[in-house]
Amino acid sequence: MELRTLRAFVEVVRQGGFSQAAExxxxxxxxVSKAVRRLEDELGFPLLDRIGHRSTLTAVGEVVYRQAVGMLAQRDDLIAELDDLRGLKKGVLRLGLPLIGSNILFAQVFSVFRQRHPGIDVRLFEHGSDRLEEFLRAGEIDLAGSLLPVSEEFEWQAVWHEPLVALLRSDHALAGRSTLTLVDLKDTPFVLFETGFALNRIILDACRRHEFEPVIAAQSVQIDFLVELAAAGLGVAFLPRMIAERRRHPAVSHVLLHEPHTDWNMAMLWRRGAYLSHAASAWLVIVREVHATGRTSSLGQIGGGS
Known part of the structure; x- marks a missing residue:
């Protein structure tokens, strides 16, 4: 069983098809098709149910996929550790950063990292936090920025803590309040980020704790567009306070969200028990230095669980 064959199979599942995996x-x-067939012949089981242009995992395929992801991640750990033992002057940091807030939190970190480690090639992956966690779980990136709480399969280092604010059109009945809860907003449509953003999950989970499902009026990956939708009166949007302050709009009021377990707690994650390369460790050191004064006491621990 070759790792390249496992990689082909994993990408077919992850990308949703053979042509996408090939790219x-x-x-x-x-x-790619031959590689998957060869793997099925070697194992003696069908791994995919092929229906037209779609393929779904069989029960055996689910087991093989889960194990293959772990094997490929271990291979990447081995390569990283051997590179460090060789004392390479140049290395690679595969870094996943979220689309929300990275310009504020990590631009200075990048600058300092480049000054100290000019030989390190930083390969940047930008997605929603949930998608970045998938990449991290599969060993495709070394570190990922995501929101706490996270699964016990990850270790983490705190970066920044901010409350959320609700963005409402200035003439909304609740726009003059100093604080709001999600229950206060349950009759107002929500304007959210796209699926795959951890902030969505945090907000929707909190709504379910109050036993209601909000009406979602629109979803987008663009912060400025969400602000404009709130300004147009389409519904309420939610942003971390420091990001909302940089997106002030004359037709939008900011109201602090007073809701337990909904604060925006950004952290850097890595796989629990995985080898942390010199490049990844150096990035974490600089994150601590740059944001040492920005973390609250409740988030000051390093490498804690969720």
Whole structure:
């Protein structure tokens, strides 16, 4: 069983098809298809149910996929550790940063990192936090920025803590309040980020704790567009306070969200028990230095669980 064959199979599952997987691993669709067939022949079980252009995992395929992801991640750990033992002057940091707040939190970190480690190639992955956690789980990136709480499969280092604010059109009945709860807003449509953003999950989980599902009027990946939608009266949007302050709009009021377990707690994550390369460790050191005064006492621990 070759790792390249496992990689082809994993990418077919992850990308949702053979042609997309072929583009990801820079191979032809025929090569990827043959690799999956070869793996099925070797194991003696079908791994995918092929229905038209769609493929879904069989029960055996789910087991193989889960184990293959772990094996590929261990391979990446081995390569990283051997590179460090060789004392390479140059290295790679595969860094996943979220689309919300990275410009504020990590631009200075990047600058300091470049000054101290000019030989390190930083490969940046930008997605919603939930998607970054998938990449991290699969060993495709070394570190990921995400929101706490996180699964016990990750270790983490705190970065920043901010409350959320609700963004409402200035003439909304609740716009003059000093604080709001989600229950106060349950009759107002929500304007949220796209699926895959941890902030969405945090807000929707809190709504479910209050036993209601909000009406979602719109979703987007663009902060400025969400602000404009709130200004147009489409519904209420939610942003971390420091980000909202940089997106002030004359037609939008900011009201502090007073809701337990909904604060924006940004952290850097890595896989629990995984080898942390010199490059990744150096990044974490600089994050601590740059944001040492920005973390609250409740988030001051390093490498804690969720």
């Amino acid at each position: 990801t691993i820079f191979a032809t669709q025929s090569t």
